[in-house]
Amino acid sequence: MARTRITALAAAVGLMAVTGCGAADMTRQASPYAGAQGAKTVTLSVQSWVGAQANTAVAQYLLEHELGYRVDTVQIDEVPAWDALSQGRVDAILEDWGHPEQEQRYVKDKKTIAAAGDLGVTGHIGWFVPKYFADEHPDVTDWKNLNKYADQLRTAESGGKGQLLDGSPSYVTNDKALVDNLDLDYQVVFAGSEAAQITQIKQFAKEKKPFLSYWYKPQWLFEKVPMTEVKLPAYKEGCDADPKKVACAYPHTPLQKFLNTRFAENGGEAARFLKNFKWTTEQQNDVAMMIAEENLSPQEAAEKWVKANEPTWKAWLGK
Incomplete structure (x- = not known):
C-alpha cells in the first residue's frame, strides 16, 4: 500500500518497528542476520500499517517459540522493501498490496525474489x-x-x-x-x-x-x-x-507473500513455515485490534492470539 504511511495510538502502532532482537531501521542499516549461513535466523520486513504488523508479530512469535529461530524485524516502506529482499538484506515480505513493476523485475527477470503464496487476506x-x-x-x-x-x-x-x-x-x-x-x-x-x-x-x-x-x-x-x-x-x-x-x-487484491530466492530454497523450516502462513481477514483484525486499541505490544498480542488458535497455526508448522 503500497499504503504506508505523536499520539499514544501512534506509539502503539509503531511498536513493531522496534520489536524483535536487534530490530533495525532500514534507512540506516541492513539487518546483520538476513541470509546468515548456518544459523537459525530470519529477518522479516514489516510495513508501517498495523495489519502488516500483526502478520509479522505472529510469524515472529511462532518462529521463535515453536521453531527455535532468532528473528530480526526491520521497518521499511513498500518499494524499498523489494530492493532489500532482492539483495538478501531481509528474508521475507508477508503482505504485499501489488507492485507489478517490482514483481516483473525481481521475480520474473532477475529471479532474486520468489513468490510465497497468498496471505489469505484480500485487500x-x-x-x-x-x-x-x-x-x-x-x-x-x-x-x-x-x-x-x-x-x-x-x-x-x-x-x-x-x-x-x-x-x-x-x-x-x-x-x-x-x-x-x-x-x-x-x-x-x-x-x-x-x-x-x-x-x-x-x-x-x-x-x-x-x-x-x-x-x-x-x-x-x-x-x-x-x-x-x-x-x-x-x-x-x-x-x-x-x-x-x-x-x-x-x-x-489478494495480498501476497514473497521470499528472497536463496532463503526460499535454503531456509529450511522457517521458509516452509512462511510459505504455509495463511490466515483470514478476521484473524488479522483480531491481532491488529489488540495492538492498536487494547495497547498490547505486538508480541503480547501475538502470544494471546497463538494461545487461542492452536489448530490454525499448527497447520503452518507442518507438524
Whole structure:
C-alpha cells in the first residue's frame, strides 16, 4: 500500500518497528542476520500499517517459540522493501498490496525474489465517508456527486477545496490522478501515517463531522467508525496502467507473500513455515485490534492470539 504511511495510538502502532532482537531501521542499516549461513535466523520486513504488523508479530512469535529461530524485524516502506529482499538484506515480505513493476523485475527477470503464496487476506483500497454522513446524504456514495459536497468537506488544509484525506505518501495511491482526471474539486491531504490518519478519522467521528478518506480493507477501524465506500468508475484490467491517466477504482487484491530466492530454497523450516502462513481477514483484525486499541505490544498480542488458535497455526508448522 503500497499504503504506508505523536499520539499514544501512534506509539502503539509503531511498536513493531522496534520489536524483535536487534530490530533495525532500514534507512540506516541492513539487518546483520538476513541470509546468515548456518544459523537459525530470519529477518522479516514489516510495513508501517498495523495489519502488516500483526502478520509479522505472529510469524515472529511462532518462529521463535515453536521453531527455535532468532528473528530480526526491520521497518521499511513498500518499494524499498523489494530492493532489500532482492539483495538478501531481509528474508521475507508477508503482505504485499501489488507492485507489478517490482514483481516483473525481481521475480520474473532477475529471479532474486520468489513468490510465497497468498496471505489469505484480500485487500481493497477505496474512498470512504462515515456511515452517518452517507445515511443523511445517500447520493454522496457516487463519485459523480462528490463536487456537490466539496464545501462541506473543506478543511483548513485543503486550500478552499474539499479534503480527500490520505495516509502516507509512500502508500499505493492513485488519488491525485483520480481527483484530476475525474474533475473533482478536492485536494489530497496526507496525514503522514496510518496512525495519524486514524487519529484524524476518529476525531471527525467523535464530532460527527463529514469526511472523505482514502482507506482500505482489511482494517480494524471499520468496527469503531463505520464507513461507506464511494463508488468510483468501475475497475477494469489495465485501467490503472498509466499512473497519470488513472480514472477508475482500485482493484480487489489478494495480498501476497514473497521470499528472497536463496532463503526460499535454503531456509529450511522457517521458509516452509512462511510459505504455509495463511490466515483470514478476521484473524488479522483480531491481532491488529489488540495492538492498536487494547495497547498490547505486538508480541503480547501475538502470544494471546497463538494461545487461542492452536489448530490454525499448527497447520503452518507442518507438524
